Amino acid sequence: MSDAQPVEIPDAPSRGAAHAIPAVLALATAACGGGEGSEPAAAPSTPVATPTTSAITAEMRASRFLGHATNGATRADIDLVVDIGIDAWLDAQFLMDRTISHWDWMVASGYSDVSYRGLTSPWDYSIWRQLIEAEDQLRQRVALAMLDIFVVSIADLVKRWPSFQMGFYMDVLLDHAFGNFRDLLSKITRTRAMGDFLTYVGSAKENGTGEMPDENYAREIMQLFTLGLYQLNQDGTYVVDANGAYLSTYSEVDVTQLARVFTGFEVDTSLAAMDIELARADLVIDPTLNETGSATFLGSTVSGGGYAAVEAALDIIFAHPNVPPFFAKAMIRALVTSNPTPAYVARVADVFVDNGAGVRGDIKAVVRSVLTDAEALSDDNLELASFGRVRAPVQRFTNWARSFNASPANDLWQVPTLESRSQHLGQSPGHAPSVFNFFQPDYAPKHSSTSNAGLVAPEFQIADEVTAIVYVNFMLKVVSEGLASGLVGDYSDLEALAADPVALVDEIALRLAAGQLSQETLEAIRSAIASISETAVDYAQTRIKAAMIMVLVSPEYLIQR
Amino acid sequence: MTSILLNQSRRTFLRRTSQMALAGVAAAPLLSSLDLIRTASAATSTDYKALVCVFLHGGNDYANTIVPYDADNHTLYAMLRNKIAIGRSDLGATVLSPANDLEGRQYALNPALSSLAPQFAAGKMAVLLNVGTLIEPTTRTQYFNQTVQLPPKLFSHNSQQAYVATSNSDAGASGWGGRIGDFVQAYNSNPQLTCISAGQQSVFLSGDTVNPYCIGKTGAVDLLGGSSLLLGSADLHEALLQSMTAGDTNIFGGDYAALTSRSQDMAGTVNAALDSVPASQFPMFSASNAFIDQLRIIARMIAVSSELGAKRQVFFVGLGGWDMHSGLLARHEAMLGTLGGGLSAFQDALEQLGVAQQVTTFTASDFGRTLASNGDGSDHGWGGHQLIMGGAVNGGRIYGTPPKVGINTSDDVGSGRLIPTTSVDQYAATLARWFGVSDSDLPLLLPNLANFDRSTWNLGIV
Structure with a gap:
C-alpha cells in the first residue's frame, strides 16, 4: 500500500439521517449487495449479504476506522471522517502537534509540588486525560500501543517523582509515535524510567570478583521490544530448518555480551537526588563502571564503551531482519486484528524496511500502512470468524468516555488507576505487572474455539470468570453514575433520540461498535429499552444508559472488527 | 545457533500415544475413562485431597531463599554475592536441622522466612534443592557440547514459566496441574471445580480436558451484586443477560460469551456454599496483601469442598x-516475608479445618537465578530450591542434591546458573502420586519422566 493511495469512505445516506433508517430497510439494502455506496470504486468486491448484518454505511466504516485509529469514536469524528475521508483525516492527525506534554501538564496542574514526589496518581490523571481528551487521537492510540510493546510499569519505578518519570517516558513514546523506530530505541534507552525498570542503572562492568553485568535490558530489548525469540520471515511467520524446527534469534552468550554494553549507566549525579529534573534527564554513563572492551552479539562486535557503543549496539539490533515483521505484527495486533494474514504483515513490514523514500523504521508510514491496508478496511472481514481482536479493558473504558462526552469533575482530572481486577478494569495504562505486560502477544485461551482454530487472542489473558463479570458491574456504574472521582458521561445529545429506540440503539451501537451488532442483538436491546415507558421518570436517561451498558457488554462490541 | 527441537515434541507425542496404545486405550481423548477408573479406584467416597501450587512469578533467587550456612560454603557464597549476601551471623536463628544427613552441608532459611522455621522443625515442611526444567538428565559437558535435549529457551521468563507449568514444549500444551485434574475430575460432582485459580488464570491448571475456573478473592463475582433488576427493571436485566451471552459468529466473540456463561453458571452455587464459611472465621489471615487474599479464598473453598461435591482439587496461587x-536484598526480604507469613497462616487454617493431612502446598517458579551478583541483584538462571508444606509431607528434611557453591563447578552453566539435578517431572510425579495418580499413569501425566530412572520418580517428599 503506497502512502499516496487515497482511501475514500463510500458515501452513505445523508449524515444524521443514517441512524434513523429502519432496520428492515437497511436489511433490504444489504440483501441487494451492500451497494449503498455511491462510489463503487471503493465498494467491497464481494457483496456482504448475510441476514445478520445491517447494511454497512459510510458512518459505520468511519466509526470502524476510528475504532482502530483512536481511543474511541465521537459523533464529530465520525462526521469528519465521512466528510474528508481516511487519508485526509490521517494527514491532519500526522500534522497535529501535541497540545501539551504529560510533563508540562503535571507541572501546570500543581503535581510538581513536593507533596506529590512519591506518588503515582498524577501519572494516572495525566494519562487518562490525554487518552480521553486529547485532539491528537491517532498519536495517543499509537503511543499506547507502543507502551504495550516497550513496556515500563510505574509500579516498579523508584519513588522519586515516579509520575514524572513515567510521564516523561510516555512523552518520549508520543513524541516518536510518528518518528523513526531507531531514534525511539535510542531515546527510551536513555530514560530514567527504562533504566530503573529494566535495572541497567547501576549495572557495572565485570570486575573480576565474579560479579557480572545486569542482563535484564540486554535480554528484554531483544526478546520483547525488537526481535522475539525466533527468527521471522518478512511476513511474520517463523523460519524453520529442514526438520521443521524454529531457529533462535539470539543465544544466551549474545545476552551476556550485550549486557556488557549496558553498563555504567547512572542517573546524572550533577543533580540532587530528589531533583525532579532527574525524572527526565538522560542517563549518564560512568566511565569507571562502563565496559570499554568488546561485546560480540548477533554476529557483530562493538567496543569502546560510552554512548557510542550503545548506539552501535542499537544499530545492530535495528538492522536485524526480525525487526520489521516483529513490529508490524505487534502494531497490527494492537490496532486491528490479532491474527493478520502473513500477506498483511509482509505489506506493513515492507513499509518498515522502506517507507518509499528509502528510510527504514518510519513509524508514521507503518501506522498508515496498518490502518489503510485492505485487510483492515475490508467489509468482507466483518464476516470472517477469525478476524478482529478482543478490545482491551482500557480501550473499552476510553471508548465509552470519548463516545459519550465524559468529563472530569475539574481540571485536575483525578481519575485513578483502574488496574484492580476485583473492582475495576483489571488493567490500567502504565501499570503492567511486569515487562511481559498484561497480556502476551501469542496468548490463546485453552479449551476455546480460538485455540482450536490455531488462533491467538492476547487480550483474553486478562479475561476470566472474575474479570468478565467485574467489568460488567464496573461499567454499569460508570455508565449510570460515572466514576466516584468524577468522570461523568454527558448523554444530552442522545436525549432527542430516546423516544425512538431504533435510532437511539443504532447511534450508540454506531459510536461504540461501528454498527457491528447483529440484528438479533439490536432488536433485543431496542425492545428492552422500549419497555421503559415514556411516562416514566427520567425515561430518556434510563433508555440511554440501558442501551449503552447492553452494547458495552455484548461480545459483538467486545470483539473489535 | 541453537534450535528448538520440534521433533522432540513430536517424539513425545508419539511416545505418549504409543504408551496409551500399549495400555489398550484410544489416543484421543488423551486420558481415557480407563485411566480415570484406574486412578479413581484408589479413592474412597469420604476422602479429600488438594494440591496447592504457589507460583513465584519472575524467578525466585534460590541462593538467598535457602542459604548455604556451613562455614566453607557460606564463604564461597558471600564472595560471589558480595553486596547481596546475607551475613552468616544473621542466619543463626533460621538454620535448618534436617533429619537427613547432608554430609556436612548446612542451610538456613532467609531470616524473612522465620515464620516457616517452626513448620520445618515440626516436620510439616520440606525443602527440595535444585529442581528445574529438564527433558532428560543433563550434565555440564552435555550442555556445552549440545548433546542433550534441553527445554526450549532456558532463562527466558515466559518460556520457562510455561515449561515449568506444562513440562512440554508444544505450543498449546496443557499444564501438569490440569492433567492431574484430568485424572481426578471424575471424583467431583462438579468437574468444573477441579482446578481453581485464586488469581489470574494459569496454563498450569489447564488440562487436556479440564478447564480451570478462576475465583475472586471473596468468592465468585455476582452480576450486578446479585440484583435481578437493571436500572430498576427486570426486563432490562433479562436483556442484559441476553446481550452478554448473545451468540456471535465471530470466534473470539463466541469464546467471550462462553466465558461469561461459565462464570454465571457457577457463581450462585459457589457463593451459596461460601456463605457458610465467612472470611471472619479465618482470623489467621490477618495480613493484608494479594497473596493472603488468594490463600484465604482457597482455604474457604477447601472448607466447603464437600458441599460442592469436590474430592480432588488442584489450586493455583500466583505471586509476582x-x-x-x-535491589535484591531488601525486595527479597519483603517478598519472602509475604510468602512465609502467608504459607504459615494457610497451614494454620488447614489445621483448624482438620484437613492438614489432606492438603499439600508447594512452590514453583520460572527458574532460579544466578549465584553471582550483578552488583545489586541476580539474573535469570535455571535450577532453584522449592518448599513443600503440609501434614502429609515427610518434612524436616532437605531433599535433592546440594549444589556446589561456585562458578564453573560441574553444577554451573555460568555465573552460578544451576543445572537442575532434579527435574520438574520428578517433583510433579512425587506430588501426583501422593494425590492418587497411579504409578503406571505417571508417564502419561509427565511424558519426560520416562527419561529418568524409575527409582527416582518418587522423591519421597510426601
Whole structure:
C-alpha cells in the first residue's frame, strides 16, 4: 500500500439521517449487495449479504476506522471522517502537534509540588486525560500501543517523582509515535524510567570478583521490544530448518555480551537526588563502571564503551531482519486484528524496511500502512470468524468516555488507576505487572474455539470468570453514575433520540461498535429499552444508559472488527 | 545457533500415544475413562485431597531463599554475592536441622522466612534443592557440547514459566496441574471445580480436558451484586443477560460469551456454599496483601469442598515480583516475608479445618537465578530450591542434591546458573502420586519422566 493511495469512505445516506433508517430497510439494502455506496470504486468486491448484518454505511466504516485509529469514536469524528475521508483525516492527525506534554501538564496542574514526589496518581490523571481528551487521537492510540510493546510499569519505578518519570517516558513514546523506530530505541534507552525498570542503572562492568553485568535490558530489548525469540520471515511467520524446527534469534552468550554494553549507566549525579529534573534527564554513563572492551552479539562486535557503543549496539539490533515483521505484527495486533494474514504483515513490514523514500523504521508510514491496508478496511472481514481482536479493558473504558462526552469533575482530572481486577478494569495504562505486560502477544485461551482454530487472542489473558463479570458491574456504574472521582458521561445529545429506540440503539451501537451488532442483538436491546415507558421518570436517561451498558457488554462490541 | 527441537515434541507425542496404545486405550481423548477408573479406584467416597501450587512469578533467587550456612560454603557464597549476601551471623536463628544427613552441608532459611522455621522443625515442611526444567538428565559437558535435549529457551521468563507449568514444549500444551485434574475430575460432582485459580488464570491448571475456573478473592463475582433488576427493571436485566451471552459468529466473540456463561453458571452455587464459611472465621489471615487474599479464598473453598461435591482439587496461587535484577536484598526480604507469613497462616487454617493431612502446598517458579551478583541483584538462571508444606509431607528434611557453591563447578552453566539435578517431572510425579495418580499413569501425566530412572520418580517428599 503506497502512502499516496487515497482511501475514500463510500458515501452513505445523508449524515444524521443514517441512524434513523429502519432496520428492515437497511436489511433490504444489504440483501441487494451492500451497494449503498455511491462510489463503487471503493465498494467491497464481494457483496456482504448475510441476514445478520445491517447494511454497512459510510458512518459505520468511519466509526470502524476510528475504532482502530483512536481511543474511541465521537459523533464529530465520525462526521469528519465521512466528510474528508481516511487519508485526509490521517494527514491532519500526522500534522497535529501535541497540545501539551504529560510533563508540562503535571507541572501546570500543581503535581510538581513536593507533596506529590512519591506518588503515582498524577501519572494516572495525566494519562487518562490525554487518552480521553486529547485532539491528537491517532498519536495517543499509537503511543499506547507502543507502551504495550516497550513496556515500563510505574509500579516498579523508584519513588522519586515516579509520575514524572513515567510521564516523561510516555512523552518520549508520543513524541516518536510518528518518528523513526531507531531514534525511539535510542531515546527510551536513555530514560530514567527504562533504566530503573529494566535495572541497567547501576549495572557495572565485570570486575573480576565474579560479579557480572545486569542482563535484564540486554535480554528484554531483544526478546520483547525488537526481535522475539525466533527468527521471522518478512511476513511474520517463523523460519524453520529442514526438520521443521524454529531457529533462535539470539543465544544466551549474545545476552551476556550485550549486557556488557549496558553498563555504567547512572542517573546524572550533577543533580540532587530528589531533583525532579532527574525524572527526565538522560542517563549518564560512568566511565569507571562502563565496559570499554568488546561485546560480540548477533554476529557483530562493538567496543569502546560510552554512548557510542550503545548506539552501535542499537544499530545492530535495528538492522536485524526480525525487526520489521516483529513490529508490524505487534502494531497490527494492537490496532486491528490479532491474527493478520502473513500477506498483511509482509505489506506493513515492507513499509518498515522502506517507507518509499528509502528510510527504514518510519513509524508514521507503518501506522498508515496498518490502518489503510485492505485487510483492515475490508467489509468482507466483518464476516470472517477469525478476524478482529478482543478490545482491551482500557480501550473499552476510553471508548465509552470519548463516545459519550465524559468529563472530569475539574481540571485536575483525578481519575485513578483502574488496574484492580476485583473492582475495576483489571488493567490500567502504565501499570503492567511486569515487562511481559498484561497480556502476551501469542496468548490463546485453552479449551476455546480460538485455540482450536490455531488462533491467538492476547487480550483474553486478562479475561476470566472474575474479570468478565467485574467489568460488567464496573461499567454499569460508570455508565449510570460515572466514576466516584468524577468522570461523568454527558448523554444530552442522545436525549432527542430516546423516544425512538431504533435510532437511539443504532447511534450508540454506531459510536461504540461501528454498527457491528447483529440484528438479533439490536432488536433485543431496542425492545428492552422500549419497555421503559415514556411516562416514566427520567425515561430518556434510563433508555440511554440501558442501551449503552447492553452494547458495552455484548461480545459483538467486545470483539473489535 | 541453537534450535528448538520440534521433533522432540513430536517424539513425545508419539511416545505418549504409543504408551496409551500399549495400555489398550484410544489416543484421543488423551486420558481415557480407563485411566480415570484406574486412578479413581484408589479413592474412597469420604476422602479429600488438594494440591496447592504457589507460583513465584519472575524467578525466585534460590541462593538467598535457602542459604548455604556451613562455614566453607557460606564463604564461597558471600564472595560471589558480595553486596547481596546475607551475613552468616544473621542466619543463626533460621538454620535448618534436617533429619537427613547432608554430609556436612548446612542451610538456613532467609531470616524473612522465620515464620516457616517452626513448620520445618515440626516436620510439616520440606525443602527440595535444585529442581528445574529438564527433558532428560543433563550434565555440564552435555550442555556445552549440545548433546542433550534441553527445554526450549532456558532463562527466558515466559518460556520457562510455561515449561515449568506444562513440562512440554508444544505450543498449546496443557499444564501438569490440569492433567492431574484430568485424572481426578471424575471424583467431583462438579468437574468444573477441579482446578481453581485464586488469581489470574494459569496454563498450569489447564488440562487436556479440564478447564480451570478462576475465583475472586471473596468468592465468585455476582452480576450486578446479585440484583435481578437493571436500572430498576427486570426486563432490562433479562436483556442484559441476553446481550452478554448473545451468540456471535465471530470466534473470539463466541469464546467471550462462553466465558461469561461459565462464570454465571457457577457463581450462585459457589457463593451459596461460601456463605457458610465467612472470611471472619479465618482470623489467621490477618495480613493484608494479594497473596493472603488468594490463600484465604482457597482455604474457604477447601472448607466447603464437600458441599460442592469436590474430592480432588488442584489450586493455583500466583505471586509476582520475584524478578530481582536489582535491589535484591531488601525486595527479597519483603517478598519472602509475604510468602512465609502467608504459607504459615494457610497451614494454620488447614489445621483448624482438620484437613492438614489432606492438603499439600508447594512452590514453583520460572527458574532460579544466578549465584553471582550483578552488583545489586541476580539474573535469570535455571535450577532453584522449592518448599513443600503440609501434614502429609515427610518434612524436616532437605531433599535433592546440594549444589556446589561456585562458578564453573560441574553444577554451573555460568555465573552460578544451576543445572537442575532434579527435574520438574520428578517433583510433579512425587506430588501426583501422593494425590492418587497411579504409578503406571505417571508417564502419561509427565511424558519426560520416562527419561529418568524409575527409582527416582518418587522423591519421597510426601
